[in-house]
Amino acid sequence: MRRVALVGAGMTPFGEHFDLGIKDLLPMAVTEAVGSVDKGFERADIDAAWFGELTTTDGFPSGILVDSCGLLDVPVTRVENACATGNDALRNAVYGVASGMLDVALVVGADKVRESSARSTFWEWMGLTRDMAWDYPIGVVAPANFALHVNRYLHESGATREHQAMVAVKNHHHGVSNPKAQLRFEITVDDVLDAPMVVEPFGVYDCTPQSDGAAALLVVGEEVVDRYTDRPVWVRGVGLGLDRVMHQHKTDMTTFPPTVKAARQAYAMAGVGPADIDVAEVHDCFTGVELIDYEDLGFCDRFAGGALVESGATAVGGRLPVNPSGGLKSKGHPPGATGIAQCVELFEQLRGESTNQVDGARVALAHNIGGPTAVAAVTILGFDKD
């Protein structure tokens, strides 16, 4: 198979951009990605684009990307896969370039959650991401949905609310050094435990904020890499996993089978295993979810997630830093952009340019889970300059 690399990456700050629409955010991210290419990049080189977006734009999504970024001759496919949208959009671009039919692809993710646009609201996309027959009408929106899993996980694993709080404390600490992060302040375990309850076992500080933002990647085939950079970041593996939508059909609430499936595919394609990962960005939409992610991704044994975060291994400076960007928890979570932004962070990590650098990172993993824990996407990136 033809090898595929990232040669550019950019993103907007994540936050409550009440003053910016999606038509403003898209060109900001694309311009930064184009500007990040070492040897320069012409937009006319783009053969095709993929746009990850849920339901918060101001109209026809593919056309809005073309219009707002001056990409009139670029075919654009909109991909939607709930909170796994970003890494799945990248997966599709990788297939396009790997096929040999395209040399250069643009991947963009964006969402406006903090707005009331002409056609959509936060609650509209909430509905889009779960089953309308059962789960949504009885209130199983994202916090309640993940709470069902994490409550059972705490019960079976012996992990505690303090372990959840350690995830929040770690990711807030990481986010302080990231100028693109939404919540750039330190918190303590007590802050998390004392915060107002959203839904047991999640207080306010156990939850990701609602965010606006956009992120972009430039993806090229191996034969043209040299035109753009001598420091490519290779896409070594991609994977996507699904599961049943409704919660009455889940057989084990303490694991997310889509993550296990997506990781298996991505590891196999990359020819690496969990022990090879130097740095990861994982889906911490709620703190307890990051603990389950550790286990599903193979970073530790089953029910050892609490002990892993407590050991400090997943903080920058530890054995396997997770969410050095601040994660969804501190950096923010505009769903369509989230997976792309994870890869922006890892692109910078692998090139030694992150604001919260993990020393010597050579292999990196990005992970999203979404859609009532019914879909997950995993991307493995690698740097092999020498």
Add this chain to the structure above:
Amino acid sequence: MRRVALVGAGMTPFGEHFDLGIKDLLPMAVTEAVGSVDKGFERADIDAAWFGELTTTDGFPSGILVDSCGLLDVPVTRVENACATGNDALRNAVYGVASGMLDVALVVGADKVRESSARSTFWEWMGLTRDMAWDYPIGVVAPANFALHVNRYLHESGATREHQAMVAVKNHHHGVSNPKAQLRFEITVDDVLDAPMVVEPFGVYDCTPQSDGAAALLVVGEEVVDRYTDRPVWVRGVGLGLDRVMHQHKTDMTTFPPTVKAARQAYAMAGVGPADIDVAEVHDCFTGVELIDYEDLGFCDRFAGGALVESGATAVGGRLPVNPSGGLKSKGHPPGATGIAQCVELFEQLRGESTNQVDGARVALAHNIGGPTAVAAVTILGFDKD
């Protein structure tokens, strides 16, 4: 590049399925596609799926496909590109298989327009497919949008409302022999001209109906074709083109630049030209649009579309039959399914199995245009048994 073939195809009848939800329609189409494979097909062979759908399902689209069709281990990407969704979903699957990372892909398109589901309506997806800042608020929804184009086209080309009516008469005649078509009755030019006006120059019989339905294709790599059939239909070309979204930015209302761009890509990839096409399914959401399609696809000279339909060339029995299935006009138009259903018809045409067979068809073209005439997708299929 690795060659890619269709080995199975199926679809539900298109119509007003008030008694069926999308969870019923999806397995109907997939089951028919699986059953159509000459040497048999196991669902466990499917490596990945693409699902084209706008906004009318009962919740999380990718998960609903997995759930309703028993495809728990299949990664599913939802693709949305307004009325070009179907052929773009196929394009993405072709990239996936052509990359060599997948051997067998399922492509499904579906929409429920004739319903009021828990979360969506016809008008919600109408909004999704145009610009919310200008076009939608002033009423430029699909009929008005295409009317702006066709009015100018009639003015500049000399084509008449009678020429438009001939498209409707032809496609209704074709649809009569298609058991899957929604409007299976003959009409006359006078019927069309005397029908109640929707928006000048479109009467009721110039407009596609609103439809529910699903369609599915099985796409495989060349090395595994023989497992499934000795009569593969090859995907010879795919293309996708975009344009500006808002009508004040269109430079020429008498042509659809996205079609021209998509066709150029697909013809180049296939190594064929318009003269090589034996049969086509094109986007006739409104009658005058089919006339413009003829020109944009290179089937005739500019402004010769009216004369072409009048000559009988585009009827079954003519030089280049267009919409032998009945087209959107008679077969129906559930947007996410439409492009896939066009390829179902062409799959059958190329294998000599259509209910309205074009003799000796060897090369076929499918075409969608959508999203305020801002996106088009073209697929070229070919049969080379010997």
